[in-house]
Amino acid sequence: MAPSLKDRLVEALTARRLVSPGDLAKALKVQKAQGGGLSDILVGMGLVDARALMAVLSQELQIPPINLSKIQLDHALTKALPRKLAIYYHLVPVSLIGDTLTVAMADPLNVLALDEVAAATGLTLTPLMATTEQVQAGIHELYGDTVAQAVQALAATREADGGDLEVIEVGRTPTRQAEELIRLTQERPIVRVTDALLQQGVAVRASDILIEPFEQRLRIRYRVDGLLQETPSPPPLAMHEGIVSRLKVMASLDIAEHRLPQDGRFQLRFGGQPVDFRLSIVPSSFGEKVVLRVLDRRQAVLDLARLGFDPPTVETLLQAGRRPHGMLLITGPTGAGKSTTLYALLKAIDAPTKNIVTVEDPVEYAMEGINQVTVSAEVGLTFAACLRAILRQDPDIILVGEIRDSETADIAIKAALTGHLVLSTLHTNDAVGAVARLMNMGVEPFLISASLVLVGAQRLLRKICPACKTPAPLPKHLAQHFSLDETKSLTVAAGKGCPACKGTGYHGRLGIMEVLRLDAAVRAMITAGAKEQEIRAHARQSGMRTLREMAVQAMLDGTTTPEEALRVTVGV
Numbered sequence: 032m033a034p035s036l037k038d039r040l041v042e043a044l045t046a047r048r049l050v051s052p053g054d055l056a057k058a059l060k061v062q063k064a065q066g067g068g069l070s071d072i073l074v075g076m077g078l079v080d081a082r083a084l085m086a087v088l089s090q091e092l093q094i095p096p097i098n099l100s101k102i103q104l105d106h107a108l109t110k111a112l113p114r115k116l117a118i119y120y121h122l123v124p125v126s127l128i129g130d131t132l133t134v135a136m137a138d139p140l141n142v143l144a145l146d147e148v149a150a151a152t153g154l155t156l157t158p159l160m161a162t163t164e165q166v167q168a169g170i171h172e173l174y175g176d177t178v179a180q181a182v183q184a185l186a187a188t189r190e191a192d193g194g195d196l197e198v199i200e201v202g203r204t205p206t207r208q209a210e211e212l213i214r215l216t217q218e219r220p221i222v223r224v225t226d227a228l229l230q231q232g233v234a235v236r237a238s239d240i241l242i243e244p245f246e247q248r249l250r251i252r253y254r255v256d257g258l259l260q261e262t263p264s265p266p267p268l269a270m271h272e273g274i275v276s277r278l279k280v281m282a283s284l285d286i287a288e289h290r291l292p293q294d295g296r297f298q299l300r301f302g303g304q305p306v307d308f309r310l311s312i313v314p315s316s317f318g319e320k321v322v323l324r325v326l327d328r329r330q331a332v333l334d335l336a337r338l339g340f341d342p343p344t345v346e347t348l349l350q351a352g353r354r355p356h357g358m359l360l361i362t363g364p365t366g367a368g369k370s371t372t373l374y375a376l377l378k379a380i381d382a383p384t385k386n387i388v389t390v391e392d393p394v395e396y397a398m399e400g401i402n403q404v405t406v407s408a409e410v411g412l413t414f415a416a417c418l419r420a421i422l423r424q425d426p427d428i429i430l431v432g433e434i435r436d437s438e439t440a441d442i443a444i445k446a447a448l449t450g451h452l453v454l455s456t457l458h459t460n461d462a463v464g465a466v467a468r469l470m471n472m473g474v475e476p477f478l479i480s481a482s483l484v485l486v487g488a489q490r491l492l493r494k495i496c497p498a499c500k501t502p503a504p505l506p507k508h509l510a511q512h513f514s515l516d517e518t519k520s521l522t523v524a525a526g527k528g529c530p531a532c533k534g535t536g537y538h539g540r541l542g543i544m545e546v547l548r549l550d551a552a553v554r555a556m557i558t559a560g561a562k563e564q565e566i567r568a569h570a571r572q573s574g575m576r577t578l579r580e581m582a583v584q585a586m587l588d589g590t591t592t593p594e595e596a597l598r599v600t601v602g603v
Contacts (some may be wrong), residue, residue, distance in 0.1 A: 040069060044079070052152050054078045057399060069145060072304075074163070077334040077375075089160050094139050099123060099165040100307040100498040100531040104173050108132075114174045116151060118230055120144040123161070123169035130154050135161040136170060160204035164538070165531070167234050172530045224266050228274070232325050233301050235533070238366065240325065244271045244318035256493045256540050257366060261501055275312065275319050282310045290314055296393065301327075309393065326395055333375045333396070338368070339492075339541025341581075347546050348372075348487065352380040352454075355427075357484035362459040367489050368542055369456040370395055373430055374407040376454065377401060390417040391432035392445075406432070414439040422446055431455040437473040447482040461578065462488040462547035463567045466557055480554035488545040490578055490599045492591045495524050496532035497590070500589070509593045513583050524589040541590060543581035543599075548573075 043060075048545045050073065051060075058072045073079045108124035109117075109472040111132055117123065121146070123135040129512060132154040136144070139158045149156045161169070167537035228251065232240040237253035244250075266274065279286040282295030293312045298305050312319050335345045350361050359376075361369040374396055381387060381400060389398075392406040392414070404417050414431060415438040421429060422442075429474045433456045434440050447453040459465045465486045469479050505521040525534025547553070547570050556566050571577070582596035 036168075040088065040091065044073075047087060048338055049079050049083055049087065056289055059081065060399070077337060081092075081164075084178065085160050085162060088139060092139060094158055094160050097125065097135050097159040097161050099125075099135055099161050099169045100529065104169060106173055109173050111146070111152060111154065113152075116148050117170055117174060118234070120148055121163075121166055121170075122148065123166050123173065125159060127154075131157055131158045131258070133159060134157045135166060137161060137163040137166045154442050162237075165595065167236070168531045168533075171533070220272075221270065221277055224270055225274050225277040229299060229323075230301065232323070233306055233327055236327070237325055240323040241319075242271070242274065242321040242323075244268065244315065244320065246317050256535075256537055257491055258493075271318055275321055278310055278321060278323075279312070282308075284310070284312070289319060307395075319333040326536060333371070333378045335372070335375045335379055338372065338375060339494075344544050344546060347485070347548065348376055349379060351485040352376045352452070354452055354484060356450045356452055357445060358443065358453045358455070358482045359484055359497075360455055360457050360486045361489055362457045362462065362465050362486060363489040364460075366491075368491050368540075369489055370525065372487070372542065372544075373454050373456065374398065377430060385427040386431070387428045388421050388424065388426045389430040389432070390421065391430070415442055418442040418446065422451075426435050426451060428452045428454065429468070431456070434469075434472075440449070440469060440474050441471045444478050444482045445470075448478070453482075459488065461567075462486040462545045462575070463563050463570065464488075465547075466566065467563055476560060477558050480549070480557040483549050483557075485549065486547040488547075488578060490582070491540040492543060492582060492585055492599050493537040493595050494539045494541055494590055495592060496526040496529060496536055496538040498538075499527040499529035500524055501527055501534065503592075505593060509597070513579075513586075513593070515583070521587070523586055523593055525592050536592075537595070541585065543578060543585065545578045545581065547575060564577050 041055060044055065045052065054076075055078075058069060058076055058078060061072050061076065071205065074081045074084060085096055092310075102125075104123070104125070108127055111127050112122065112134070113125040119138060120141070125133045125135050127133070130153070132152065133154055134148075136158050137160075138144075145156045145158060179415055228240060228242070232253055235253055235255055237255050238257075239254040241252040241254070241259065242249070243252070245268075247268070249265050249268045249271050251262045252259045253262070254260075276286045279293070279295070281297045282299075284293045284295045292314070293310075296308060297310070298307050300306075309324040309326065311322045311324075313322075314320075317479075335348060336583045340348075348359075349354075351357075361372050361495060363369050377387060377389075377398065381398075383400075386402075387400075388402045388404065390404050390406060394403045394405050397403065404421070406412055406414055414433075414435065418429070418431065418439065419442065429443075429446060429451055431439065431443055431453065433444060443453050443455060457465050457468055459468050459471045463486075465488075466479060466483075469483075470476060501524065502522050503525040505515070509521075510521060512517070526532060526538075528534040528536045532538045550573065552569060552573075553566060556569065579596075579600040582591070582600045585591045586593050587594045
C-alpha cells in the first residue's frame with residue numbers, strides 16, 4: 032500500500048534532518064491528542080521554520096508554492112468560495128477555470144478540507160501552498176479586513192447552523208441556572224456576531240480582544256503586534272448584553288451577575304486547531320467591559336533563537352538557566368513577552384533528569400513533561416501557598432509566574448538559596464530596577480545579592496513588513512535623539528503598507544533584552560546599599576547593552592523603524 036501524505040512528510044522531514052526524531056514524536060503526539068494538521072503543529076511548536084517546511088512539502092508532494100503577497104486576488108472568486116468555507120477551512124481562492132477552483136492553503140495534507148469544500152461548492156479543487164500568515168492576509172483581503180464586515184455578514188444570515196465555533200473546553204461545569212440561560216443566548220444573530228468577533232481576533236493574530244460599551248456606541252478593539260486597533264463599524268450597542276452573556280456561557284460564568292468582576296476561560300477549535308481564550312469581565316459605567324486574551328498555540332514561538340534576541344543574549348540566558356540554583360528574573364511591562372521568554376527557556380533546559388514545576392495565574396501554554404499548577408486565590412491556593420507545597424516535592428527548577436508580594440518574594444528567594452533554580456517575572460522598567468523593587472518588597476540586600484543570578488529587562492519591537500519594506504533616510508533630529516552622528520546620511524527602513532500588513536507597515540515582533548549579570552562587584556554593591564545609578568554605571572562599563580541601544584541596532588539593521596524604536600524605549 033502506498034504511504035499516506037503524512038507518512039511522506041514525516042519521511043521527508045527526517046531525511047532532510049529538519050526535525051529530530053524526538054521532536055517529531057512530540058508533534059505526532061500533540062496531533063493525536065488535539066487533532067489538526069501536522070505541518071501547523073510543527074510550526075506552532077517552533078520545531079521547524081514555516082518557509083522551510085513549505086519548501087519540503089512543495090517538493091515532496093509536487094504541490095506548487097505561491098506567494099499571495101505578490102499577486103492581485105480577484106474578489107469575484109468569493110462567489111465560488113463562500114466566506115464561511117474560506118474561514119473555517121483556511122483557504123484562499125486564486126483562480127477559477129471551468130469547474131476547477133485553485134486555492135492556496137497552508138496545510139495541503141488536510142485532504143478532508145479539500146473534499147468537504149469540493150462537495151459543498153460542486154467544484155474540483157486544486158491546491159497551492161502558502162504560509163499560514165499569507166493565507167490569513169488573503170482571507171482578509173478578499174472577505175473583509177474589518178470585523179464589521181464579518182459581523183454584518185454573519186449576523187444577517189439566518190441559514191441553518193453549520194459554521195459556528197465549537198466550544199471544546201470550559202472553565203468549570205455549568206450550573207443548572209447556566210444551562211437554562213444557554214438556550215436564551217443561542218439566538219442566531221448573537222451567536223454569529225460573537226463567533227465573528229472571536230474568529231477575526233484569531234485571524235488577525237490579536238493577543239487581546241476588547242469589547243467596551245459606551246453611552247451611545249459599542250467599541251471593539253484588537254491588540255495586534257502590541258498596539259490596539261479599533262474596528263470602524265462595530266455591532267450595535269443593543270447587541271452588547273447578548274454578546275457578553277454568550278461569552279459568559281462559553282466560560283461557564285454566572286450570566287446573571289453584572290455587578291462584580293468575573294474571570295474565566297474557554298477553548299475553541301479554529302481551523303482544526305485549539306485556541307484558548309482567557310475572559311475578564313469588569314462592570315463599567317455603561318455596562319460590562321470584556322477583555323479576551325487570545326492564546327493561539329500556532330502563534331506561540333517557544334524557541335529563544337526565534338524570539339529575536341541576539342546570540343549573546345540567548346547564550347547568556349541559557350548559561351543562567353543551566354545553573355543548579357539561584358534566581359533569574361525577566362522584567363518589563365504587561366505584554367512585553369516575559370512569560371513567553373521563560374517558557375522558551377524552560378523548553379531549552381528541560382530534561383528527563385530534572386523535576387520542573389511552574390506556578391502560574393493561569394497556565395498560559397501547556398508544556399509536556401512539566402508540572403504546571405494554576406493559582407486559585409478563591410480557595411486559598413496563592414503563589415506563596417503553592418511554593419510552600421512545591422518545595423516539599425523536591426523540585427530542581429521552579430517557575431513562578433510573577434512575584435507580586437513580599438511573601439512570594441521571600442519564599443522564592445529562600446528557594447533559590449536552598450538549591451533550587453527559580454525563574455520568575457517582575458514589573459520594572461529596566462534590569463537594575465529589579466533590585467530596588469525587591470528591596471521595596473522587604474527583601475534584605477544581602478539575600479538579593481546571594482540569590483539573584485541574572486535580570487533581563489525585555490521589550491517587543493514591531494518588525495517592518497517584509498512585503499512592503501523600503502529604504503528611508505533617518506531624519507537628523509532622530510539621529511541626534513539616538514546619539515548617532517547627525518552629520519552622516521544614515522539609511523534605515525520603513526513599511527509602505529500593503530494587504531499583508533493591513534496597511535500598517537509592520538508584521539510580527541522581535542524581542543530585545545537588557546541583561547544585568549550579577550558579578551562579584553554588583554553583589555558587593557547591592558549588599559553595601561549602592562544606588563541604582565551606581566549599579567547601572569558599573570554594569571554599562573562591564574558591557575551591558577541598554578534597551579535603547581538594542582532598539583537602535585535593530586533600527587540600523589533595517590528590522591524596525593526609528594519611530595518604533597523610540598516608542599518602545601521611551602523612558603528607559
